[in-house]
Amino acid sequence: MIVHVAALSENRAIGIDGDLPWKISADLKHFKSLTVNKCIIMGRKTFESLPSALPKRTNVVITRDTNYQAPGAHVFTSIEQAIDFCQNESSDDIMIVGGAEIYKQTLDRAARLYLTIIHTNVKGDAFYPEFENQFTLVDKKDAEENGFHFSFCTFDRK
Numbered sequence: 001m002i003v004h005v006a007a008l009s010e011n012r013a014i015g016i017d018g019d020l021p022w023k024i025s026a027d028l029k030h031f032k033s034l035t036v037n038k039c040i041i042m043g044r045k046t047f048e049s050l051p052s053a054l055p056k057r058t059n060v061v062i063t064r065d066t067n068y069q070a071p072g073a074h075v076f077t078s079i080e081q082a083i084d085f086c087q088n089e090s091s092d093d094i095m096i097v098g099g100a101e102i103y104k105q106t107l108d109r110a111a112r113l114y115l116t117i118i119h120t121n122v123k124g125d126a127f128y129p130e131f132e133n134q135f136t137l138v139d140k141k142d143a144e145e146n147g148f149h150f151s152f153c154t155f156d157r158k
Helices: 025-035 044-049 079-089 100-109
Strands: 002-009 013-015 039-043 058-062 073-076 094-096 112-118 135-145 148-157
Touching (some): 002 025, 013 100, 025 135, 079 094
């Protein structure tokens, strides 16, 4: 199953200047619990925003640059190649972890979304695509940290 994992504000912002618009350790722990021991697919900019390849995960990077090197990760030039690689690596869920363009290009293939919805509007330069007409909320847990109210939500395809 192809699954999205993202944190977004109510105005759909997921990033600004190559970073998250918030610091919420509970969301990072949630992200880790969902993705550890899984194949994670991300775009080049998302990979470059990380300190290194994420441990205990098969890191897969998509870029148009055929000469791109991503230490600790497998690099592909198409989403199809990346998904095929992950399907051959494991029978487990394939986790799409960003950024905006990769989410947009894979939304129609996703069966489930794990979205942390931050209940505020923030400035951003990367945004999550509209999904509400294709998915149904199946689980929601509310939380608060660092002055942010947020919900861990699970959506399944209608």
